[in-house]
Amino acid sequence: MSSPGTVSDVPAKTTAPPGGSPLRALLGRADLRNLALLGVLAVLVAVGGLTRPEEFLSTGNLQLVLTQASVIGVVTVGVTFVIISGGIDLSVGAIVALASVWATTVATQDFGLGGMLLCAVSVGLGCGLVNGVLIAYGGMVPFIATLAMLASARGLALQISDGRTQVVRVDTVLDLGLPQAYVLGIPPLVLVFAAVTAVGWLLLNRTTFGRRSVAVGGNAEAARLAGIDVRRQRLMLYLLSGLCCGIAAFMLVVLTGSGQNTNGNLYELDAIAAAIIGGTLLSGGRGTITGSVLGVLVFTTITNLFALNNLQSDVQQIAKGAIIVAAVLIQHRTARSQTS
Template sequence: MSNIVDKMPTAAKKMRLGRFWRTSGLLWVLVALCIAAALISPAFLNPFNIVNVLRQVALFGIVSIGLTFVILTAGIDLSVGSIVAVVAVSSALLLQIGIPVPLVILAGLAVGMAMGAVNGLGVTLGRLPPFIMTLGMMVMGRGLAMTISDGHPIRFPDASDDFAWLGQGHLLGLPVPVWLFVTVAALAYFVLRFTPFGRNIYAVGSNPEAARLSGINVGLTIFSVYVISGALAALTALIFISRLTVGEPVAGVGLELEAIAITVIGGTSLFGGEGGVIGTVIGAAIFAVIANILNLAGVSPFTQQIVKGAIIVAAVLFEAQRRRRNGSAS
């Protein structure tokens, strides 16, 4: 027993060192991609294009941070795209009938949290595999969005200028969504790094049975991360419709796959218990730059889907091989 205790600080140092090198590697990949983008098209360095990239980083990043919480518990959330759609059409409908903007924002967040809570209850109380539960919610949510909107976009009046600021406004020279992303990332980093709840998430993802025996409420922890994921998907939806001034029932199609790709690229293990917000932030930046490079190079949207799928497969293969190497080394 004493030998195990003696080895714990060394193991923790190795884990921190491993995270440092992975994060450093991601930063170098991002720098290399930016240089490549500038060489492929000088338009990449255009300030207008840079702002667009940052806005994409924010939109991808906010929902990916929510997914990071879920994946750290060895779960998955395939419903975030459908949550975006439901919140988009329901919030647009509320704006259309003249509900005050603050109430619309609160209602939108509440809808996202409620859908996340249903996912959490299905996984914890219903004991459904996260893949099955969130896949079902993905289908139900998309159907609900179509039902609310009758399959048509919902436009809201131009009188909602205050709401438009959420997605179109600027603060200190940067788009408001970027500031929201920075705030969400900072709060998520603090929660995961410095709070008991954050430590519980890592413990549950690493070994749920050991976490349960140590007194952690595993069910409540898992339930909470799905609520967080739903809330951040809802925030993404509010930013999205604020920018477009229309609630689309097809909003968020494929967003769950992009968020998974970003989270995995950022170093969060699909097997749980390893990863973090900083990696997800860099992963969102890498993903947005890759998408921007493909657009600037004139690659068709269909081919871009092939590239995104290949990125997901490559990231998961890399993670699986890394875990096998670590397992054999130990």
């Protein structure tokens, strides 16, 4: 079993004991990547404090950064599980858009907050179910199946909304985005993100579901011979990804007060990138929820810094691309050192 916060494909005897605490795991060899990400995050905060101290370090801006990270962060948790299992999900952004549009139709809003939340989650689960069935039982390549879902969900979102912005008129939903709803200065969306992260961490590191996900990603045939129902496991993983998309869609509705077919644009790329720089192998078999969350925070902080310093978005994309390339090169170097 791997150390808390990290799931690794190295032999069990090289990892921390199962009963170790998250702090001990953080100081372990397998979490050096997380420490490096914390260092990068600290450098970004220092840069923000030096260049725009009054704006960047203000309570309002820090709340904004965490809130913006929350939506994509929830999506990233689900994507991390899929990648750990050796799969990929390119449809998460489109599912968020479809769920947000469906949840903000006039008919759905008539059911209030509960109806909108249930609708968003149901749409996410439904899309995840389709992806899972096509991949696990239909034998489709995950790239192709989720790419088809991306196109279909975007098209359906456009059809439902007719290309218009659907404004939320349910006060109980809108109130969640107001400062009056903050808990000890923490926005509700951030609390939801923290809860999803905690559940994801426990699911990956403290349950048989997490161990089976790692086993399937490491060697699907060996997992099958060991008695794991690989097809069922993959189906459950895409359902989990869809669930996270549904939750994120409702969070985005609260944040923007509307539903649009353009919501979630490029979320799939941001989520995959955050998981990669957090240490999740694209080939599967290893990943960490902690690292993925830190990856989300790094990217969100970069975006915020560029916005505050009025820097062009193309430079921002170049910086993100450089970080992704560096992370992949580090992964390859680490993998070679472990096999040598």
